C-alpha cells in the first residue's frame with residue numbers, strides 16, 4: 001500500500017484526488033491539508049470529497065499530515081516548494097499539479113531534487129493530453145512543411161486565460177517537431193485581410209462556451225487530406241488519475257525532478 005497525503009484537500013482537484021485515492025486498490029489516504037482559514041478544517045476528507053468517511057481529518061498542520069506518507073500530492077494554490085521540502089525531509093515522494101509556479105519555486109524544486117528528492121511536476125497531469133503532446137511532436141516532424149498546422153481549443157465560459165496552457169504546450173510540441181520558433185510561428189486568431197496562410201505559421205484559436213472541461217484539436221492539413229488529433233476532457237478525474245500514475249512511478253524512481261513525459265515513458 002502507498003500512503004498518500006493530499007495538499008489542497010478541500011479544493012476542486014483535492015476532492016477528486018481523495019475520491020480516486022480512496023477508490024485505488026494500492027493506495028491509502030493518510031493526510032489531508034488545507035489553509036488555516038478553510039472552513040472545512042477538522043472535517044473528514046472523504047466526507048468533504050463526497051465518498052464517505054475515510055478517517056482522515058483535514059488539518060493545516062503539514063508536518064503532521066505528511067508524517068506517515070510515502071507520497072504527497074499537491075494541487076493547492078499555496079507555496080508548493082515549502083510543502084515539498086517538508087514532505088521530502090520526511091522521505092516522501094512529491095507530485096505537484098499546481099500551475100503558474102514562479103521561476104524561484106521551480107528553482108527551489110530543482111535544488112530539492114538535487115538533494116535526493118523525488119518529484120513529478122506537470123501543469124497538465126492528464127495521461128491522454130501528455131500522449132497528445134508526444135504524438136503532435138512526432139506527427140509534425142513526420143508530415144513536414146507540406147502540412148498546415150492549426151490548433152483549436154474550447155473551454156467553459158468562465159475560463160479567464162486564452163489560449164489554454166495546454167494549447168500553448170501543444171504549440172510548442174508541433175513547433176519542436178517542425179523545427180519552428182514558437183514565438184515567430186504562432187498566429188492567434190485571424191481577422192480582416194490577413195493574406196494567404198504562410199507555410200511556417202501555426203494558427204491558434206480559443207473557443208469559449210458552456211461547461212466544456214477542455215477540448216483540444218490539432219489539425220494537420222494539406223492538399224487532398226487532413227489529419228486531426230483530438231483530446232476531450234470530460235471531468236477533473238483525468239488529472240487525478242494522472243497524478244496517481246505519477247505517485248506509482250515515483251515509488252520506484254531515482255531522485256530527480258520529472259514530468260509526465262517521464263512518467264509515461266514518452267521521452
Ligand SMILES: NC(=O)c1ccc[n+]([C@@H]2O[C@H](COP(=O)([O-])OP(=O)(O)OC[C@H]3O[C@@H](n4cnc5c(N)ncnc54)[C@H](O)[C@@H]3O)[C@@H](O)[C@H]2O)c1
Nearest residue numbers: 008011012013034035076077078097098099123124125239
Ligand atoms: N496539473 C494539472 O493537471 C492540473 C489540473 C487541474 C488544476 N490544476 C491546478 O491545481 C491547482 C488547484 O486547482 P483547483 O481547481 O483544485 O483550485 P481550488 O481553488 O478549487 O483548490 C485549491 C485549494 O488549495 C488550498 N490551499 C491554498 N493554499 C494552501 C496551502 N498553503 N496549503 C494547503 N492548501 C492550500 C485552497 O484553500 C483551496 O482549497 C491550481 O493551480 C490549478 O491550476 C492542475
